[in-house]
Amino acid sequence: METRERLPLELRAAYLALHRRSDIEFAKFGVTADQFVLLATLARGQALTQRELAARMPSDPSTVRAMLVLLEERGLVSRNTHPTDGRARTVALTALGLRKFRQVFKAGQAIRDEMVSSLTAEETRSLVKLLRRVTQSLTDATIVGAGSTSNIH
Amino acid sequence: METRERLPLELRAAYLALHRRSDIEFAKFGVTADQFVLLATLARGQALTQRELAARMPSDPSTVRAMLVLLEERGLVSRNTHPTDGRARTVALTALGLRKFRQVFKAGQAIRDEMVSSLTAEETRSLVKLLRRVTQSLTDATIVGAGSTSNIH
DNA sequence: CTAAACTCGTGCGTATACACACGGTTTTTA
DNA sequence: TAAAAACCGTGTGTATACGCACGAGTTTAG
Numbered sequence: 291m292e293t294r295e296r297l298p299l300e301l302r303a304a305y306l307a308l309h310r311r312s313d314i315e316f317a318k319f320g321v322t323a324d325q326f327v328l329l330a331t332l333a334r335g336q337a338l339t340q341r342e343l344a345a346r347m348p349s350d351p352s353t354v355r356a357m358l359v360l361l362e363e364r365g366l367v368s369r370n371t372h373p374t375d376g377r378a379r380t381v382a383l384t385a386l387g388l389r390k391f392r393q394v395f396k397a398g399q400a401i402r403d404e405m406v407s408s409l410t411a412e413e414t415r416s417l418v419k420l421l422r423r424v425t426q427s428l429t430d431a432t433i434v435g436a437g438s439t440s441n442i443h
Numbered sequence: 444m445e446t447r448e449r450l451p452l453e454l455r456a457a458y459l460a461l462h463r464r465s466d467i468e469f470a471k472f473g474v475t476a477d478q479f480v481l482l483a484t485l486a487r488g489q490a491l492t493q494r495e496l497a498a499r500m501p502s503d504p505s506t507v508r509a510m511l512v513l514l515e516e517r518g519l520v521s522r523n524t525h526p527t528d529g530r531a532r533t534v535a536l537t538a539l540g541l542r543k544f545r546q547v548f549k550a551g552q553a554i555r556d557e558m559v560s561s562l563t564a565e566e567t568r569s570l571v572k573l574l575r576r577v578t579q580s581l582t583d584a585t586i587v588g589a590g591s592t593s594n595i596h
Numbered sequence: 597c598t599a600a601a602c603t604c605g606t607g608c609g610t611a612t613a614c615a616c617a618c619g620g621t622t623t624t625t626a
Numbered sequence: 627t628a629a630a631a632a633c634c635g636t637g638t639g640t641a642t643a644c645g646c647a648c649g650a651g652t653t654t655a656g
Contacts, residue, residue: 293571294559298461300574305458307581308451350614377621377634406447408576418446420570421453423561428460503644530604530651
């Protein structure tokens, strides 16, 4: 029973459980778990470009675009022309979007409490730390491995 | 800097990093990260019903069905009639499916090694343990919330 | 033993997640 | 400064992830 071989599956199980739980809770407010992540990221740094936003979530630029189209239709975010870069568009929360974020964040407290309900404060800190290191290891490897990203044309 | 509020995002970041990394690595073998999870689950328990399979992954029955349709077309799994239950179908790996699983599992060792490359054996054990507890807490809550349809009436 | 309740798989709809190619824009290079 | 390279957002295609409603089969209640 190598714990090293269980780690990927346990990580997957934990994330999917969180995602399901969040989707159910947030549905009352008409947003998905991932849309909440996007709103939260914008709440921390307005006027990001779409790519910056994607990098911080973290997520894929084309995924983020699809989400922005939906959120813009609902009036939660606005997309404007970038002041100096004609290619880019800046994204920001609308007043409605900010209000929605705060509502959902509050509702999410119940989930965050549940998550750590069987953990001590010390264990929670430890868990966050370990997750960060795992992410770092996987991300470094990806960047090194895929570093030959080229546009051949 | 409340670590309790960072936990969901760190969990998400770690899982998505793992998923991306796995998809890239496993693409060489023509399977996705999630398809590998399905194959691995079958390798541990053949002749499961689709629902049992979904419960063990864990995943949604309708998601699993869509995956099975694709995997069956590629000859990696077979679906047969259940011996006693006319509603259910049993699922099993084909010989090709088993071989594929073993190949991909071997290739996946590199990823599993990377994941724990900055962790001690003790920390890895701890991480698995903490993730399990988080999953448990989130799952219990979901069941309690939606489970009042069964025993108590 | 029959009718209601439950369960299984199916099929459809919406939202991610990401790859990839494309056109337009900026930056770098020669 | 003109050509090349790199970058941004868009649009399309495939694969999850899950909810929901449906038909068929099974279990339970009366």
